[in-house]
Amino acid sequence: MFTTTPIRLFQTLAICSPLMFYACGGGEAPPAESSAPAAAHDPAAHDPAAHDPAAHAAPLAGGWTTSEGIATPESVYYDAASGFVFSSQIDGMPDGRDGNGRIVKLGGDGHVVAADWVTGLNAPKGLRSHDGTLWTADLDEVVGIDIGSGKVTSRVKIDGAQFLNDVAVGADGTVYVSDMMANRIYSVRDGKASVFAEGEQLEWPNGLLVDGNRLIVGGWGKPKADFSTDVPGRLFALDLQTKQKTLITPKPFANIDGLELDGRGGYIVTDYLKGKVMQVSATGEARDLRTFKPGTADLGFAPPAVALIPHMNENRVASYDLSDVLK
Ligand SMILES: [Ca+2]
């Protein structure tokens, strides 16, 4: 979720200028707009999407990469209910209040359905859906988006928030959001935010996930100025009622960013700085699945084996079939 330095980001953006688009991304050409005139009595005439094959979901598959509309992506998320893939674009500095942040809507095969599905954000990060709403964290706001219409339906500003990052949603609709730099986790319910937990025992929390009556937390570890750590983070759980902490991994092992269930009783996580995708078993054994360049931020995962990775420093998102390495 962080670029290593502004210079690095500038270089990345400069290399991937629009003129260099095809050389940089392996992205596909944007689908042509439908130009067929609407018939007067065609009920689909009122729904432009009905004429546009790009507007439809496609089965989720591994093996694609796209850079169309992608700029400093922090999160990629598969919404099983709609069948679409969503990716948050920081576009610029992770703490930049620049108004250019957005969310891109993709089909499960990586085709871009809407590059400007949601605009007007600043630096959106984690994504997770619940009951038809897609939630994201944008600096000091928690933003709710209606998945059917793409309209922002709720914005909750959190006073005192420093750097909101990932979001998770409980069965009752409560949204949990991590503030890594403040060592704090907030809960948001009915438009009101409150502190759920705080302090160094949270290990500078980044990735979040609700699993039953537990909030699973991926710690980054105490960051230095360049976001490296002397001691990285652990994966642990907080009981949603008692807030008691239970370790999942006994030892610090990664600068954890993305966090998903693996569909096998354990977890899939990313280590942002090492570019790793890892599997953590229910008993806390961690092992590497894939290693990429640094910048593997908040991943999506859909069982049995498709991982969606934002390559944040490369301005592209990609999907991978991990069936050969998952246990
Ligand atoms: Ca931005």
Ligand SMILES: [Ca+2]
């Ligand atoms: Ca994150």
